[in-house]
Amino acid sequence: MWKIAVIDDDKTVLQGMRKIIPWEDLEAEFAGDATDGQKGLELIGSAKPDIIITDIYMPVLNGLDMIEELRKNGYEGKIIILSGYSDFEYARQALRLNVDDYLSKPVTVLTIKSVLEKAIIELEGMSVRKLEQYELVQKLMQYEPFVEQERVKAVVTGHTVAGRPLPPFLQGSPCGEDSSEYVVVAVEILRTVRVSEVSPSDFSLFRFAVGNILQEVIATAWKDARLIELHSHHMAVLLHAPKAGKEEAVLRIRPLCESMVQHVGDYLKVRLKMGIGRWKESWHHISDSTEEAFQALAAKRHLPYPGLPLYEFVKDGDPAAKSDFKATEVRPVQFYQQLGEAIRLLQEPQIQEVVERFFQPLENTDGLAEKDVRHVGLETWAILTYSLLDAGVRADEVFDADQVKEELERLGAPGELKAWLLDKVAVFCSLQGKSEKLKHKQAVNFMIQHIHEHFAEDLHLSELAEKVYISRNYLSNIFRQATGETFNSYVTRVRMEKAKNMIMEGRWMIYEIAEKVGYKNVPYFTTQFKKYTGCNPSEFVKN
Known part of the structure; x- marks a missing residue:
């Protein structure tokens, strides 16, 4: 119900407004009345009406001064002036104070109804926008931990971007130190x-x-x-x-x-x-x-x-360090991270750019000893292998593992490793158009990541299908092909593994664990847990 207050020093007007306003039609209620601006402020402070109908000329505090005080205090409701004076200066001041309408006395029932209907429609629009903003803020608050985690990851791997805000615990003291x-x-x-x-x-x-x-x-x-x-x-x-x-x-x-x-x-x-x-x-x-x-x-x-x-x-200074390449100059961790992210998308130009950027300063220099070349090669192949799994490709189905190991053992210079790596990448990327899994790997990757990050929430395949613009049934088939199990089965496994860890920690009651992993119904959680582990939560603790 929308609340309407009337402020006027003429009691006849106050009584008339209560009679002519079509309260039921407007789904509104009477919030009270006052006979001067000061009492009006007190009424508005206690009743908090959505709409105010006020006169200008009143004792103690006139209507315009009252409105100015309300706006200073942040009042966002609708204000309608009902005055016996049509003075242009009053109208100008009313516009400056963001008044919604200016009516002259006497006013007809039809006019007051029309003006109030317009005010209520605008209030409803404001309510919807506020609700949308609130929901957006709530979503941002949910995602904030993940955003902060990515910021920390950028700092740890050396991917910091100028202008990107730092997590609070990295911001240092107020004086900048x-x-x-x-x-x-x-x-x-x-x-x-x-x-x-x-x-x-x-x-x-x-x-x-x-x-x-x-x-x-x-x-x-x-x-x-x-x-x-x-x-x-x-x-x-x-x-x-x-x-x-x-x-x-x-x-x-x-x-x-x-x-x-x-x-x-x-x-x-x-x-x-x-x-x-x-x-x-x-x-x-x-x-x-x-x-x-x-x-x-x-x-x-x-x-x-x-x-x-x-x-x-x-x-530095240790004789044993002479045979090792300098970690802070070569920066393999940063390279591995960038390479892994590029491989998951199987975008050959992006992968080539990452590889070229890493090897360019190493070629024709003594930046890497032979053993270090082989070490970087082995690590790179491991990253390549596991990143390809995320893309739906098994490296051992394309290359023989023993042959790869022999090839890596023969590499002695950074340029050789770069050429070998780019050759392998070209083979994998050429498979992109031949596999249905590769075609939809990003959709499956998104689903898996979403499940791991939101397992405590209600998860529905139809909602994820809308996010990746694929039909629900088709997405279900894609997910089953990529993971070997259904969407619901995968969600259950993630929840049960988390529940097992929490039970072993012994810090929560069973009903708390159920809620933390996405089950509001404790008996149902217990049933699912027993089906997954073979015993109920209390037996699991004893075992």
Whole structure:
């Protein structure tokens, strides 16, 4: 119901307005009346009417001064002046105060109804726009964590763009100085038999499960630390600490890494190894620490904590470092990340551009030793292989794995590796027009990513079909061909894997876990969980 208030010093007018306004037809209600501007302000403050009908000449505070005070205080409702004076100066002031209509007394029933109908239509339009803005803000708030995660990823991999806002914990002190120091820990999921046996359709889910466990460990152990998913089997953990507390932070790294290794090993029977870069005094150099961390991981030389697979970067000046290419100059991590993103789209010109940009400064120089060329080649092939899985292509169906290994062993110079890599890329890209999976790989990739990011929400295939402009039935077939299972089955598996992790952590009640993974009906969640795992949640805890 729309609320209408009337303000006039003539009681006859007040009584007349209550009679002539067609309240039921307008779906409106009487909000009250007042006999002067001051009382009008008090009435409006308490009743909060949507529409105000007011006179100009009134005692204590006239109508125009009252309107001016209302506008200063942010009143956004409709204001209609009903006056016995048709003075041009009054009309001019009314326009300046954004008054919606100016009527002269006496006014007919038809006129007041027409004016009020127009005001209500405009109010309804304003309500719709406000609702749309509110829904947009809510959606933006939902996506903000993912947007911030991408900003952190850009900083960690060196993809920062001028003008892009930084996450709050990287913005430094108000005076512009960086009050923290930063270090990156590189994480690799070892390619054991267990990992190799994971099917292409399950690999994304498998990596998701590893990431979930690491995320929970990190959130408990280190405030504002960030886990960043990178290429294939690699992730990165960004740690930071106040400059005054750096020494204490260094001591916390070992238990954090031990906890990550232990939890992933216990829950998923998967082994991790890690590398750590050097601490940086500014966020601008975080990507240098990332490159150092992955170089330490590749070199496997300095193991500061016996029994813990955490390798330390070789510091400048160490004789052992002479045979290693400089991580912060060659920047393979940045190359791997860009290459992986380009391969998922199978856009040959974009892939060529990334490859050329990386190898150009290395050709005809001693930028890479032979062993480093082979190392970059092996890592690049691994990234190529797993990125192609996202595009629906199995590399082992196109090239023999043993032959690829032999070819890589024969490479000795950066130029040779570049030519070899571009040749393989050309073969894969030539398959694009021959496979239905490749034709729709982006749609399937979008669906998988959407499921992993929104598993706690109501997910409907029809809504995703609208987003990718493919019919629901056809999209269902595409998804089944690409993943080997139905859309609903995949959603259930993602939810159940998340639920298993949360149950093992022991931090939530079963009904809380059900809600967090997208089930409002707890008995239904229990039924689905038992169907998936073979036991109900309480039995799963005991086991």
